[in-house]
Amino acid sequence: MAEGENKGLVLLDFWVSPFGQRCRIALAEKGVEYEYREENLRDKSPLLLKSNPVHKKIPVLIHDGKPVCESLIIVQYIDEAWPDRAPLLPADSYARAQARFWADLVDKKMYESGTKLWKLKGEAQEEAKKEFIEILKLLEGELGDKKYFGGDTFGLVDIALVPFTAWFYSYEACANLSAEKEAPKLVPWVKRCRERESVSKSLPDPLKVYEFVCFLKKLCSWHVNGHLCRPEYIVGGFRHGRLTSFVG
Amino acid sequence: MAVEVKVFRSWGNPFSYRVELALRLKGVAYEHIEEDLSNKSTLLLDYNPVHKKVPVLLHHGKPIAESLLILEYIEETWQENPILPKDPRERAVARFWCRFLDDKCLVALWMSCWTEGETQQNFMEQAKECLHLLEEELKGKKFFGGDSIGMVDIAASSIAHWLGVLEEVAGISLLDEEKYPNLCKWTEEFLKSDAVMECLPKRANLLALFQTRKQAISSVK
Numbered sequence: 001m002a003e004g005e006n007k008g009l010v011l012l013d014f015w016v017s018p019f020g021q022r023c024r025i026a027l028a029e030k031g032v033e034y035e036y037r038e039e040n041l042r043d044k045s046p047l048l049l050k051s052n053p054v055h056k057k058i059p060v061l062i063h064d065g066k067p068v069c070e071s072l073i074i075v076q077y078i079d080e081a082w083p084d085r086a087p088l089l090p091a092d093s094y095a096r097a098q099a100r101f102w103a104d105l106v107d108k109k110m111y112e113s114g115t116k117l118w119k120l121k122g123e124a125q126e127e128a129k130k131e132f133i134e135i136l137k138l139l140e141g142e143l144g145d146k147k148y149f150g151g152d153t154f155g156l157v158d159i160a161l162v163p164f165t166a167w168f169y170s171y172e173a174c175a176n177l178s179a180e181k182e183a184p185k186l187v188p189w190v191k192r193c194r195e196r197e198s199v200s201k202s203l204p205d206p207l208k209v210y211e212f213v214c215f216l217k218k219l220c221s222w223h224v225n226g227h228l229c230r231p232e233y234i235v236g237g238f239r240h241g242r243l244t245s246f247v248g
Numbered sequence: 249m250a251v252e253v254k255v256f257r258s259w260g261n262p263f264s265y266r267v268e269l270a271l272r273l274k275g276v277a278y279e280h281i282e283e284d285l286s287n288k289s290t291l292l293l294d295y296n297p298v299h300k301k302v303p304v305l306l307h308h309g310k311p312i313a314e315s316l317l318i319l320e321y322i323e324e325t326w327q328e329n330p331i332l333p334k335d336p337r338e339r340a341v342a343r344f345w346c347r348f349l350d351d352k353c354l355v356a357l358w359m360s361c362w363t364e365g366e367t368q369q370n371f372m373e374q375a376k377e378c379l380h381l382l383e384e385e386l387k388g389k390k391f392f393g394g395d396s397i398g399m400v401d402i403a404a405s406s407i408a409h410w411l412g413v414l415e416e417v418a419g420i421s422l423l424d425e426e427k428y429p430n431l432c433k434w435t436e437e438f439l440k441s442d443a444v445m446e447c448l449p450k451r452a453n454l455l456a457l458f459q460t461r462k463q464a465i466s467s468v469k
Binding site: 054063066068069070073074076077080081093094096097098100101104105138 | 318
């Protein structure tokens with residue numbers, strides 16, 4: 001690729017966001033240089049609001065001034081814009097459909113379910129644990145004995161899921177749920193993924209994630225004691241299970 | 249080479265319709281298998297064990313679930329009449345609007361019609377915001393896909409046909425011609441397509457279906 005061809009590649013992101021991390025991993029896999037910009041979700045930049053006027057959320061990838069939004073859409077865009085290296089989706093259409101299916105499942109289930117683990121208490125938390133374990137077991141079943149979800153090649157499903165592994169420590173600390181014990185087959189997969197530079201450089205320290213979760217829990221308890229915080233109780237808050245902003 | 253394509257669907261289900269429309273636009277012959285959603289077949293549950301929903305596309309015996317993902321598969325497998333642009337950025341934009349429809353817009357439209365009171369008012373406000381965004385996106389275009397029907401148009405087919413029925417059943421108005429002239433014009437153009445009309449459920453039958461459901465809900469209260 002000619003020098004300067006990657007000019008004007010900016011990722012608007014937030015350090016702890018697993019959705020942003022997906023994009024960082026994909027860009028790293030492709031060996032593409034970009035500018036990382038940390039957004040203050042309490043005070044979103046005019047660039048973010050202009051680039052994602054519909055959802056006003058990170059991550060946004062801005063390529064030569066044109067924004068791409070929604071993390072899995074961004075990852076597929078990265079794959080299609082740099083098709084000459086490190087394919088993130090398999091070549092076969094049926095295999096691609098399967099990859100999209102499992103990435104979509106992670107999108108639909110993982111964050112909302114994981115969020116309930118640290119937000120809820122008592123019986124509600126126990127229900128959330130059952131739900132989360134079910135999802136883990138589904139994913140474990142799909143991985144089977146494969147090296148990665150797509151087989152021998154690291155790809156879309158791995159990228160979709162691996163950022164959430166940085167939250168496993170928080171889930172254990174808050175909900176006494178050990179993802180490693182519930183889905184042991186995922187353990188070697190996590191290790192394998194973290195050995196990739198793209199992943200190890202993109203994922204945050206699980207202890208720092210836990211610090212962040214503790215901060216969010218404090219916010220929640222200021223508003224509604226011990227119960228599930230509805231999005232409207234936190235200014236900006238969580239929408240569709242995604243952190244868009246917070247007070248503090 | 250014989251192409252074996254089957255669609256597990258439920259009559260009147262707009263997500264199933266998306267799949268049938270995409271196949272018809274591409275001239276792909278298929279067999280549809282009607283599912284009773286109150287009594288799902290073992291086959292459906294085998295083919296879609298995770299979500300247990302329609303639609304499911306079966307191609308050479310291999311199942312694909314989730315309507316938007318099925319559309320992507322159809323696009324990659326049959327090249328006639330493309331429903332996604334070639335340019336990666338334009339593809340990302342199309343995918344964005346498809347997700348917007350599924351995650352925000354259609355939920356708000358649907359819930360506006362089945363709720364009451366303040367809850368309904370909130371959903372109607374959300375629905376109007378969504379329609380406004382789609383109205384803006386359509387500016388200067390015949391279809392969301394440009395000159396021809398594309399994936400976003402297919403994903404939005406419930407706005408062209410189901411929405412009017414739901415509005416009538418609920419006694420509300422959302423798709424106002426004065427406020428959303430582009431969307432109304434788009435609906436007209438969309439419904440001119442042969443492929444669209446071939447498998448569209450009859451309005452009168454949809455109305456009867458939703459009216460029955462509404463009565464059933466009201467009688468439970």
